[in-house]
């Protein structure tokens with residue numbers, strides 16, 4: 001639900017959806033029209049279709065056991081590298097990275113990755129860096145902290161370097177201080193350039 005939709009809006013729908021489908025089996029056995037109706041108002045119905053298809057597969061093939069590894073999760077409909085990493089680390093504590101647009105921007109700026117002509121290579125470097133940095137015992141906290149840092153402090157248009165907790169090791173901070181927002185944007189471009197090749 002949170003893909004492309006803000007938390008404040010999802011909060012209205014999430015409890016109602018869970019009330020209607022309290023178990024995976026309930027959702028798996030529901031007709032497609034009913035699921036779509038339950039999703040009404042949230043938009044992006046492909047998410048509902050993919051969720052429904054994924055849950056049906058989990059129930060049919062795994063007896064309702066949700067896969068815990070990112071590799072298995074990424075085989076389900078609608079789940080790419082980021083979602084697989086987020087579910088594996090946040091729900092199951094797996095020590096794996098979860099690189100969304102915000103995380104890619106933070107790591108790209110901290111490590112000074114540049115080169116718009118090499119976006120796919122740069123994204124591979126971001127994933128390699130993210131995997132190397134995940135602390136084995138606190139992967140969920142780490143991934144959530146990186147996401148929040150990108151969403152609240154190291155934003156695309158206006159990075160707040162003076163209050164940033166990683167300012168002391170950031171390769172881009174001097175550029176931002178010297179050139180302002182334009183320096184950060186040039187050092188690591190905004191969202192369109194940052195999609196994972198697997199999502």
Ligand code: SF4
Pocket residue numbers: 106109110153154155159160161164165166167168170171172173176184
């Ligand atoms: S110091 Fe500035 S550019 Fe570097 S990560 Fe923090 S907010 Fe972003």
